[in-house]
Amino acid sequence: MAHYHTYTKYHRPAPEHVQKAAAADAGTGSVSATAEQYDSEYICPVTVGNDQLNLDFDTGSSDLWVFSTITPSSESSGHNLYNPNSGSSEQGETWSITYGDGSGSSGVVYADTVVVGGATVTSQAVEAATSVSSTFTSGNSDGLLGLGYESGNTCTPSQCQTFFGNFQSSASSALFTADLQSSGGSYDFGYIDASKYSGSITYVPTLQQNPSYWDFTADSDANGNAIGYSIMDTGTSLWYLPSASVSGYYANVPSAQDSSSAGGYVFSCDESLPDFSVGIGGTTFTVPGAALNFQPLGDGSGDCFGGLQVDDGLPGSIFGDVFMKNFFVVFDLGNNQVGVASQS
CATH class of the missing domain: 2.40.70.10 (Acid Proteases)
Structure with a gap:
């Protein structure tokens, strides 16, 4: 896990064998959270397929959506992009989400491997954006990872399972924690770190x-x-x-x-x-x-x-x-x- 965290600290995708070894470490994961200006949001490194993205973790929503190579270039400029490849499969689903501030995004759904600080789901619904509102276009995150209850997911015709909903079956404990601070912080999956x-x-x-x-x-x-x-x-x-x-x-x-x-x-x-x-x-x-x-x-x-x-x-x-x-x-x-x- 210490080896894996070196890659996440420097926002680089860990080699596949390192990811797998970290994922096997007692069904847990831990990822750093970087505070944006005025602590307006906290973004975390996440590996989606073969791509390293920086996502905003949101316990108030239930969609894992990302900027992708199918997002119009006018909306995705300056962002890291998810590139669906031979390791992914399109699911025949669509999605569309609108947040409380009026911002939103929509697109299609793929299944791919998602790794969050060593916590791994091998067939996770990844919602690839085909349209993104200006609030997100001008922001620093490459998408959102929803950590709310599954019932709020917007995939149709069938709801998609959330990342943690999928991971909980292999987690040491079916919980995650947020330790956010002005200096940054972390999210831990599957365990409670008593030192925090x-x-x-x-x-x-x-x-x-x-x-x-x-x-x-x-x-x-x-x-x-x-x-x-x-x-x-x-x-x-x-x-x-x-x-x-x-x-x-x-x-x-x-x-x-x-x-x-x-x-x-x-x-x-x-x-x-x-x-x-x-x-x-x-x-x-x-x-x-x-x-x-x-x-x-x-x-x-x-x-x-x-x-x-x-x-x-x-x-x-x-x-x-x-x-x-x-x-x-x-x-x-x-x-x-x-x-x-x-x-x-």
Whole structure:
């Protein structure tokens, strides 16, 4: 595994014999996650067929789609491409996904080998894009690897199994973990690395009320405002909570205002933000104030956009990267639960 990680660290495809040896290592895998500017997303090296791609891991969706040689060049320029070859087979399926921000992609489906940090699936549905929206065209990722529940997959006429749905049968444990930080981080598949968290892990059951989502019930914030239905989502940059929680927090930030022009709460970049605490499964988790300053507006005003925003119009509260990069999070498919612990 150490030998394999050298290749992933330098974003190079490992030789086939190294991949196979790593895959046999107790049904586990571990992959590094690189933080993009302002921690807006985390991308990871993934081998798809014979190609090395950098994918955004998204627990809020269930499609593994990639830029490919059948993506129009006007949409794929600057990206690493998946090239279906003799080792792949077209499945006669199509797919089309639209995300909450209006971005999306669509295309056809191949079956090929996918390797994520040594975790290997030899006949994985790979959704090759024939059309990609501008949000992804201008981004740094070469596609998305959905880690949500299979029921949210968009393949038709038959749903495609997710990568982890396929891998779990050979995994040491049917779970994966996210250890995201401002400096980067990692995803581990099939095991829990005890060196990456401290104290105990607090688990809450998933509700499975919506396709794809790792949804659960959160308790309340430190001021007693109820939070309720929530989603743990690595594919969302910000943290969204009910209006009472968000307005109550920014009431303690003198320069904060709900800006119609910026589309959310902003404040002076010089502001020293207070910490913010929420309860999950009876345990209090505190996000440091510095983590709630998402990024400067870039308009010369000296204001910054808040990492905590109101969940109006969303399916519930979204615990995105602003929250998750401060904690060690377990996605336990075998027991249908989410776990949260302090990072070591």
